[in-house]
Amino acid sequence: WHPKDHISFFENKHSRAFHPxxxxxxxxxxxxxxVVFxxxxxxxxxxxxxxxPSHCVQGSWGAQLHEDLRLADKALKIYKGDNTDVDSYSAFWDxxxxxxxxxxxxxxxxxxxxxxxxxxxxxxxxxFTALHALELGYGTILVESASCGTSEEAEEKMKRRLQDQLCLIVDSSEVSxxxxxxKRPWQLGVQLAKASAPQMC
Structure with a gap:
């Protein structure tokens, strides 16, 4: 949910001073x-x-949800990336x-x-949303078949990082x-144990 002058947009690169x-x-x-600003x-x-490239600009077509997406009753929208001067990959923090x-x-x-x-x-x-969810102690499941990466190489690299953190990666057919x-995979049990450990000490 980016403003037009967002720091991440290539088109805005001349609007900020580059660091030496x-x-x-x-x-x-x-x-x-x-780059470094x-x-x-x-x-x-x-x-x-x-x-x-400019994307998800506030009030634009690119920021709309797909018309075929069915929202649950009382669905809640959380907006991120709306600070002009800092990017925000995760849905939890910038x-x-x-x-x-x-x-x-x-x-x-x-x-x-x-x-x-x-x-x-x-x-x-x-x-990054999944990694932060794990950090916060949530049982975290990434639905791979409902996600798309910037490249196959980047996707595979991040998948390994997520699996190293015991994020459960599944197909949409397994969600129900x-x-x-x-179905309760062992990874969710380990995630719960790790989240509970500091509270038990």
């Missing part, structure tokens, strides 16, 4: 390059940023962890302990049995 440590200049920077709000005085969305508090208020994560892009927003409790 950036290996790519404003003139040479291309889509998908990683000056950032007076950070301790280091700079922020590393991957440049993406990349600098300066601002937290309401997702964690909304899940806790509803007594939700297990989350299913899917969407775009597998290796970025979906993956997981929701009903008919």
């Amino acid at each position: 440590s950036s290996k790519v200049s404003a003139q040479d920077a291309r889509v998908l390059d990683t 000056c950032d007076p709000c950070s301790e280091s005085g700079c922020v590393e940023q991957t440049l993406w 990349n600098a962890r300066r601002f937290e969305t309401s997702l964690h508090s909304e899940l806790r208020n509803r007594g939700i302990t297990t989350v299913f994560v899917c969407g775009l892009a597998y290796d970025i927003c979906v993956a 049995d997981l929701v009903s409790g008919k």
